[in-house]
Amino acid sequence: MKEISSPSPTRRRLTLGLGLAAAVMPLASARATQATAIEVWKDANCGCCEGWVEHLRAAGFQATVHDVGDVAAIKSARGVPAALQSCHTALVDGYVIEGHVPAADVRRLLAERPRAVGLAAPGMPPASPGMDIPGTPYQVIVFGGSGGNRVWARH
Numbered sequence: 001m002k003e004i005s006s007p008s009p010t011r012r013r014l015t016l017g018l019g020l021a022a023a024v025m026p027l028a029s030a031r032a033t034q035a036t037a038i039e040v041w042k043d044a045n046c047g048c049c050e051g052w053v054e055h056l057r058a059a060g061f062q063a064t065v066h067d068v069g070d071v072a073a074i075k076s077a078r079g080v081p082a083a084l085q086s087c088h089t090a091l092v093d094g095y096v097i098e099g100h101v102p103a104a105d106v107r108r109l110l111a112e113r114p115r116a117v118g119l120a121a122p123g124m125p126p127a128s129p130g131m132d133i134p135g136t137p138y139q140v141i142v143f144g145g146s147g148g149n150r151v152w153a154r155h
Helices: 011-033 047-058 072-078 103-112
Strands: 038-041 061-067 089-092 095-099 116-122 137-141 150-154
Touching: 038 047, 038 072, 047 061, 047 103, 061 137, 072 095, 095 103, 103 150
Parallel strands: 038 061, 095 116
Antiparallel strands: 038 089, 089 095, 116 137, 137 150
């Protein structure tokens, strides 16, 4: 009678590793494709705000929009300084996003997680997402951190 040998330790580790990878990969893949939730407060009649929301959705964010009569109250409640205010305010993963901040800057914020209240594109920069009038450079400011307000990105 031939004796059946058990798999070698290396083969067992490889088999176990492949089985574990097969079990984990669908979970990692599902997390990678899940949209990041963002809540937006805006005036119902603002077309540029809707353009910014569409920009976010195209970049993979899951936007919930609240049309409100008094956007200023949201800005005040979230600590957006008057000098940095714009036409809409959003919340994403504990951060405030004020105005037409590009989705890539929001992604960077979420990846780097600085100690700050959030990001702002003050005013309504013509070249920003949702405004889409090319040619005018603008800055995105990180605000509310211990180092004060500073430039986060230049566009």
